[in-house]
Amino acid sequence: MAKKYVGQRMTRTEDPRLLTGQALFVDDVDLPDMLHAAFLRSDYAHARLRSIDVSAARSRPGVVAVYTAEDMGDAWRPGPPLVSPPPTVEDIVFHSRTQVPLVKDKVRLAGEPLAVVIAESRYIAEDALEDILVDLEPLGAVVDLEKALEPDAPLVHDDLDSNLAAHLIQEKGDYAVAREKADLVIRRRILIDRGTAAAMENRGIVAHWDEKNQQLTLWDTTQAPIPIRNGLAGMFGLSTHQVRVIAPFVGGGFGPKIMMFYPEEVVLTWATLKLGRPIKWIEDRRENFFATNQERGQVHDAELALTRDGRILGLRDDFIHDTGAYDPYGLTVPLNTQCHALGPYEIPNYYGELKVVFTNRPIVSPLRGAGRSQGVFVIERLLDLAAKELGIDPVEIRKRNLLSPDVFPYDNKIIDQAFVPLVYDSGNYRPVLEKAAAMIDYDRFLNEEQPRLRTEGRHVGIGIVSFIETTGIGPYEGARVTVETSGRINVATGVGTQGQGHFTSFAQIAADQLGVSPRDVHLVTGDTSQFHWGTGTFASRGAVVAGNAIHAAATTVRDKVLKLASKVLETPEEELELDDGQVRVADIPQRSISLGELAVRANPLRGAVEPGTEPGLEATAYFGPKYGATASGAHAMIIEVDPETMMVEIKRYVLVEDCGTVINPLIVEGQLHGGVALGIGNSYYEQLMYDENGQLLNASFADYLVPTASEVPRVEIAHLETPSPLNPLGSKGVGEGGCIPVPALFAQALEDALADYDIEILEAPMSPNKLFELLQGKEKEQ
Amino acid sequence: MKPAPFKYYAPTTVEEALAHLAEYGYDAKVLAGGQSLIPMLNFRLAQPAVLVDLNNISALFYIGPDEDSGLRLGAMTRQRQVEYDPLVAERAPLIHEVMPQIAYPQIRSRGTFGGSLAHADPSAELVAVSIALNGRLRLRSRAGERWVPADEFFVGLFTTVLEPDELLVEVALPAMPPRSGWSFLQITRRHHDFCMAGVAVLVTLDNRDQCEQARLVFLSVGDGPVNARQAAEMLLGQTPTPEAIRAAAEKAASDEIDPGSDIHASAEYRRHLAKVLARRALTQAFDRARGG
């Protein structure tokens, strides 16, 4: 019988090239006659552009062209909205305002591009930036989310009455009634602030218009090559077949590399069409802090209504979400926040008023977690505070509220980011939580270790949190599977890869159907010339959606293989098996034919291909789930704090993850480790610090603190699997699960460590300084 | 982020280097390890017209004994050399202990001892340690040479007494007296970041176990290193009891430092850290002096 590859800890096929510096990233692309671009960016976050004079820059030796918005003429226009608001929510207010390629009249965020210099080298281009004379009239900046809605706030978009970008209310049941009945209402203000993805590779583009061939080729660090191809083709009046977008190896995506369009994508394309030469633009790290999207800023006024034995009667979560200067990504992030505040719990009544505001800050679009982390922070904090007041253990209060395994599919009724009601497809939350508690020895720590440590004067605390994660949403992905005459299998899909191991995990899926080794399956991702239809890598959906498309296509190819082999071997299909690249008659292994030979026969040079069939052994399939699959997990941690210095040390970190069928446990573990590291960053180290003028104060790696190997502990992982009924593989996404619950976990564990100070942590990220102020506040009270 | 253009010289002798500096004055910047300067050039925060690269002046790379059991280091000695040098471990254990805490191994491969001092970052470990150890710095120009005590070398934010035509060529560290103890503590956000507050301590006990000498030098709590002389004086002639240590730490933190606020730490938090660290460092230093 053929070996089962799905579920195996296979090492990755793509690694040898990455390990030896033989993998192509965008900045490695080198074309003859290539030029280099640099963008002049606004120092002000909010300013009127009065004039811009590029004449001196144009005459600098080595400079080929300098362009402003004026030069772009009719090609200048704000980008298309990438995600519109859900038509399924009633009474929604939504003002769509999208980013522009180059500033024409007003700057709305620090770093917004004013002009582009195209020169023989990036060095010269940067020199020329200093030749440009810009007259910017600074305006008051909108930075604080609540102040943004005050009547006298400066307007980010002058054609609107206010900075309100969107408003909607979602409800379930009747929260007001629930509140009346409650024994306890916990109401808190919760603040969450921005971080940036800080992928190790900054963004980059090489745009090449080949006039002779009338072909546009773009190498782009995008997570969504197909929409970029479609959009640019439409924008510049080209056929999609004239445009090829290649996302080669990409050094980390995490969300912000999916955007349509970043200004630079439009400007470089326009410029190469004009100049007829390839142009390269590589974002530098400083630019990345302004020019690449960010996420996480929200202010919540939330309350939880409970009975005295800790059963949730209702949740109310009113919050303001910061979308930055523009809102091309619709309501994806805050809808995720609303949904994930419901968590794995039975919350019969919910009321959530969402206001989205424009601010003079970089655009907000999904960043690993994509709004889920904030929702989880809200519900987990409120539960923890309720647990304290009611004298119930944090694990116990969660158990009392977890949805039981017989309720699925469970309709939460509110609309989620996929524009459909939030339906949890499957899950079993109690064992996940209990396993995490067992792994960290929860009871023994609380009852034995912690008391002992406390008598030694040490502040060591434990935390445990529970969450769900929506994953694997549509609209769809597709794949084409082909058996080549060499016997090698070719798989092409439209998603890109930014380190998730698609070249291997997808190969495992195809290999299982075709009886070959995954090493003999060649994957192409992220090249629009290889696959024409698709969306992109985001929302923990690559393996689920593209994976299932591959599975479907591979299954169809398998059927074709068996059908043809049956004819060739004159044996009924039921008696045939696929193994080792061969089709064999069961029990008569000498009667066999290789897949390669079959592929030759399937593409005859003479004879006829039967009507209703296709030549070759190839199939294309699409997978388009209406609902996303629901992953879940529980994380637990033991942390020690020095209350004199505010320094922390994570002593143990465990997590239990249910992402349905696991395709490759090695890859899943890697994703979880990486997610936890980002989560730790979002908990105590990373925060984008803006001043009241919208200036970013920590626009470098020296001051924006990405965790290093000294801050990230070992993570112990256990898997539970409740396969998703929504797709044949039974898989659920896992790309974001590592980071989503971490800030909530950190807060709980820190509070527990400092129980004698009795503090409440209602903010993420925390920092040593913030912790100091909390403790000082408490000491002053005493 | 690419640097602006500059004229470049890579002299092989100190004399050549000094000639360039004399010619260009404030238009020239000296390139030592480059681990602090080159990021500034890449960000275009500094755009010197001329760069004088000292990395080919082999005469400036050395570690050797001084008379009276001290140490002499050439200004261009790589931090990595200092980290692994047995003479440094023996004669300046405070430096030996501090070296691995400075940034990362890759930085220490290129960064130099003298470069760190000349750059005068208020968070630089070697700055505080040189003062705590009573170091002396040899400065040379075409006009001649002068010795400046480390204590007097740092005069402001990233500012030393070096004239534009002068080079730091050598650091002399005296031997630690017998019955000395030392400590270095710093609080960083991530391992090996620039600290939010730090302190270098050197103490010496007399034969009655009373404090004969004390130096308490803070980092990151002002424009430059802060030598807490009053706190040190409080300890002189005293038996270093926990109460005496606490009082000295309190004195230093309350009256002798003037920390600023930035995105990582408020002035208040820094002051608090300074007090805690001073107490802990003095305790450790005196323990070591007693032979513990």
Place this chain on the structure above:
Amino acid sequence: MSDQFTVTVTVNGTQYERTVEPRLLLSDFLRHDLGLTGTHVGCEHGVCGACTIVFDGEPVRSCLMFAVQADGHQILTVEGLGTPENLHPLQEAFWEAHGVQCGFCTPGFLMSLVPFLEGNPYPTEEEIREAISGNLCRCTGYQHIVEAVQLAAVKMRT
């Protein structure tokens, strides 16, 4: 405007001679003048470590050096460590332990670790984390990298 300097440098055993302007960063020189694109650029201010190479036997950030400074020196980049058909034991170990995800930071880690393992054939986990704390990775959370180094140490001893 600025002068040009001749740089003669040995990279991965091959001697190269090029003419450069003094402000050309060593990272750009390796990548674009010599076409050795395995060394990656992540920040250009010396924090992320992606550009780490081995310079005269020591791990050094190539974004914090100028190409002119490499004249007469020896450099080892990731291309000189091994090939896909013939991996260095350290590269093998990263492969087996899944220490690579997007691969962008990887060459910087490898080149930081080559000198480290030469001097520390029996590294503890703490020493390993210390040695790599100057290299940022956004994908792996470092755990599999640490395991890769432990595995590599064993491979390199035998």
